[in-house]
Amino acid sequence: MATGTTPAPSTLLSERDLPPLFRWSDQWALRHQSESFKAVRTHLLVLLLATAAAMLIEQASGHLMAVLAAVLYGVTILLGLHTSRRRSRTHWQAHRAAAELVKTLAWQYMVHGGPFHSKVADPDAVFAERLEERLRELRKCGWEDSRDGVQELGKGQITPQMRAVRAKSYAARRDIYLRDRLLEQAVWYKNRAARAHRAAARWSALTAGLTLFALAAALLRTAGLLGGADLAGLLSAAAAAGVAWQEVRRHGPLTHAHSLIEQDLETARVAMSTTVTEAGWADAVGEAERLMSPAHTEWLVRFGG
Numbered sequence: 001m002a003t004g005t006t007p008a009p010s011t012l013l014s015e016r017d018l019p020p021l022f023r024w025s026d027q028w029a030l031r032h033q034s035e036s037f038k039a040v041r042t043h044l045l046v047l048l049l050a051t052a053a054a055m056l057i058e059q060a061s062g063h064l065m066a067v068l069a070a071v072l073y074g075v076t077i078l079l080g081l082h083t084s085r086r087r088s089r090t091h092w093q094a095h096r097a098a099a100e101l102v103k104t105l106a107w108q109y110m111v112h113g114g115p116f117h118s119k120v121a122d123p124d125a126v127f128a129e130r131l132e133e134r135l136r137e138l139r140k141c142g143w144e145d146s147r148d149g150v151q152e153l154g155k156g157q158i159t160p161q162m163r164a165v166r167a168k169s170y171a172a173r174r175d176i177y178l179r180d181r182l183l184e185q186a187v188w189y190k191n192r193a194a195r196a197h198r199a200a201a202r203w204s205a206l207t208a209g210l211t212l213f214a215l216a217a218a219l220l221r222t223a224g225l226l227g228g229a230d231l232a233g234l235l236s237a238a239a240a241a242g243v244a245w246q247e248v249r250r251h252g253p254l255t256h257a258h259s260l261i262e263q264d265l266e267t268a269r270v271a272m273s274t275t276v277t278e279a280g281w282a283d284a285v286g287e288a289e290r291l292m293s294p295a296h297t298e299w300l301v302r303f304g305g
Contacts, residue, residue, distance in 0.1 A: 013165070013180050018106050019157035024146045025099035032092035039083045040248050044241045047076045051237045055230050087142060094142040097294050101134050102157065104289045109158065110165040111177040113285025118278075123166070128154025170278050177285065182269040185292055186262050193258035200251035203242055210239035250301060257300035264291050 015023055050072030108114040109127050116123045132154055139145065147153060165176060214235035221232060246252070268288045276284045290296060 013161065013176065017159055017161035019102050019159060019162075020152070021147065021157050022099050022102040022106065025095045025102065025143070028144070028146075029092055029095035029099055032088045032095060035086070036088035036092050037248070039079070039086070039088060041245070043076060043079045043083065044244060046072055046079060048237055048241050050076060052234055055234050090142045091144075093294075094138050095144075097141075098135065098138050098143045100292075100294050101138070102131065104293065105131055106157075106162055107177070107181055108285055108289060110162050111173040111181075111281075111285055112166065112170075113177070113282050114289065115282075115286075116166075117282035118170075124155045124158060127158060131157060170281070174272070174281070178269055178273055182265055182272070182288060186265040186269065189258045189262035189265065193255050193262060196251045196255040196258065199249065200246070200255055203246045203249075203251065207239045207242040207246070210235050210242060214239060253301040257297050260300055261291055261297065 015026075050069055053069035053072055105127060109116045109123060112118045115126055115130065120126055135143065135145070165173065168176070214232045217235055218232035221230070265288065268284070268291065272281075272284050272288070
């Protein structure tokens with residue numbers, strides 16, 4: 001947790017009270033995310049080592065560096081092919097979308113939000129229909145279903161705790177949602193924005209430093225003070241790798257997106273605790289859940305920066 005940020009609130013609900021499918025999809029999303037970042041990091045590192053070996057060809061005797069550079073460049077090609085076949089990023093995004101889908105449907109079901117308003121005749125059937133319909137779409141995008149039996153489909157994902165919360169009074173459901181969902185998520189986005197901001201600052205400083213060193217090396221080589229080594233080229237390649245890594249992690253855009261979402265959630269929380277009536281509660285919950293959706297975050301990352 002970021003230093004100086006508001007601590008996460010204590011909750012009455014935990015992830016164990018959400019559908020089992022959420023926990024499974026969340027775990028696999030984290031695994032695929034780690035695999036995706038590790039593959040890119042390894043690819044960039046090997047490419048940088050190949051560049052260093054190529055730079056040292058003129059300095060080393062024999063063909064050792066030439067062979068090493070050729071091998072390393074060949075490895076980068078193989079890594080690229082392996083990464084494209086694994087499709088870790090695609091599977092990561094599909095499982096993350098599934099996890100967030102299950103979570104948002106569970107919360108809307110519990111607090112009578114969105115399509116699960118108090119007047120709906122059969123909320124369990126609506127939950128099952130919405131869940132399976134969206135999962136069919138995600139299955140085409142790389143999501144893998146972990147469920148074995150029919151009892152785990154649709155209504156089988158509704159936990160006893162979810163039904164217990166749904167049975168509570170409007171005031172109780174409102175308080176649970178404002179504390180355990182909106183406040184918890186606002187703190188999460190605030191902490192994530194702070195962490196992304198620090199990472200962006202570190203990597204920007206590193207790439208700027210490497211660029212300055214590359215400039216100095218180029219000037220020294222021009223003045224004949226650096227010998228024949230193309231140190232400027234190696235430093236430039238290292239700076240380019242740093243920029244590429246920042247593009248993969250998207251620290252800057254995520255800082256902006258998470259900060260905006262945190263502000264919007266806090267605004268929604270205040271409004272829902274003061275001015276939103278029971279008649280408008282379902283729509284307000286639906287809008288709050290939209291703010292927390294991966295699609296909304298991705299939109300802000302692309303167009304909000």
